[in-house]
Amino acid sequence: MSTSTAKNEATRINGHLRLIYKFSTLLSIFMILWILLLPGTAFHTSTANWRDTIRSKMESEYVPLPQQLNTKYKNQTMVQLTHILPAVIWVACIPFQFHKGFRKDYKKLHRVMGRVFVYDSFVMMFGFGLIVYKKLTFEHYLEQVELVKLPNFDITVTDFFLGLVALAFVGCACKAVSAAKKKKFMEHQYWMIRHVALGLWVSLQRVMILGFVNVWMIFYKGTIATDEFKGKVFGNTGFAAMAICMALGEYTIGLLKMQQKNMVKKKV
Template identity: 30%
Template structure:
């Protein structure tokens, strides 16, 4: 059986930093509640004007999924409060379903070009797909597969973190317009590859093979 906590706990400090970043970015994502979106999210202004429902569905719910990740991967929470873990998992899946649908609509109508739109659209579809499979395997009580697909889902949820790491780099080097289409792919494809590497490593460790 895949033991996903073992797959990540060997990197305790990076993981702790990652969870902290996830929570802080989730909180910071709600800055649109206290300031004009034209000031705090200028790249989203056209969405706010033309399709506010899709925009707020996405930016209002996606941070909840991001903030839930540390709790959902807490071994202590699962052991001591399994019912809470399950209810938070349902909430995680629900907000991703709604936010992901909003993200697809936003990707199809972005003004940043086809490359950016395809990158964001592919991310949204993969996010919905991996999370849906995680839920399916949880319902089927196939826990090893559930954990594996949750790792994949988490990697895509964490695109919100890596996106914010790449944006200032792109802005300071080639500029927003030139870098953003590439960032729309870089923010999640490497995450997905790292998730697969972790799963492969954990699988080899479980069978006694060299990592």
Template identity: 30%
Template sequence: MNNTTKKDIWIIGSLLFLSFVPSIAGVVRISQLTTGSGYTVENQRFFDDPVPILLHIVAVLVYSILGAFQFAPGFRKLYPKWHRVSGRVLVFFGLTTAISGIWLTMVYPRVPTDGDWLFGIRMVIGFWMVICICLGFYFVMQRKYLIHSHWMIRGYAIGLGAGTQVFTHLPWFLFVGGDPSGIPRDLMMGAGWLINFLFAEWIIRRKNK
């Protein structure tokens, strides 16, 4: 196995691993909403208005899993046509992920565990993701492929925020117990997106060297 193949496997595997827990949670949520099972007071908002959450889950599943293969250089070079076609599909599902995230943030009532900052954080993240994907698409149309890749990395990193949030919440679950609420929850949610943002910028700067 050559080094490029090993690198591709590591990149794809890492991104799929980061998508794993949110993907499982999303499939469970779809099952609950389509079968009417698992109804609680806490998730009542999803049953009352299931369209935004279902649209968001499906878009995130496609975007996170299909997108993992876009960033493996050997795979991309081996299948350039696949990269171009799937890239256009990912623009659609990435924008759907971001816009549906903004939608459900605005239409669903605030849950008791959310602090005062989380609404604003989610709105900023949603619009930032839209900007990243739109700029990525614009630059590929201009054949500025390096800049295109930078913006697509940024957009995908934000899209994987839920995966990183599993790890930012883990210390709380291990050492405190129960579900965090208020400012601690806001900070842990925000930290997931911030870590991905910083990692994306690090990757971009490495690519530029």
């Protein structure tokens, strides 16, 4: 490979990595706003005035989620504290932990924040377990949806699948920690990318939901999207967002491996 070709390849890889970083950062910011400010908030019962304001928005037929999904965490304090609030902390760490300059200039803070990031993800999955146990997953709140359960088990197929995703989410974090302890920092980064992909899809799903429902409103003026329609959008965009994020995560890892390979060749 000629010098100019190698330089063009390095520029292409760096450009793609920067775009992916910006995309993940925007998703992180969006998720924080979604939880704390937008109609997706789970904390609308904290004060009377805030509760009344949000409730009126929740009951609006223009909200992109079915009303039942928007209000399902009402009075679910343990779920709020063990899943929703930790999710804010988790996504807030992502832009810092994956910023090359931050990792280089603030190594000690990076390690401390990394521990918070990992332990927080464990708390999130404990909260997810509560959600499944309390039957607060989306299928139980959608109209005209038949719950398909596993034979001999009181759990839906979707909840079982999401449980596997949750285990993979925790498993990737554990693999990342193990790699860091062995000072295999590239491997550590790969597993962290997979960990983030298995969690950040939730944010992409919300973006896709807003897009689909608003497009419906624009092209069918005067026609309100029903809760049944919004429910189908919610379920389908969830699986689509998960597939996209996982594929993008593996693509990112592929770029990093190519970058590392090119650096080795350059040294030789």
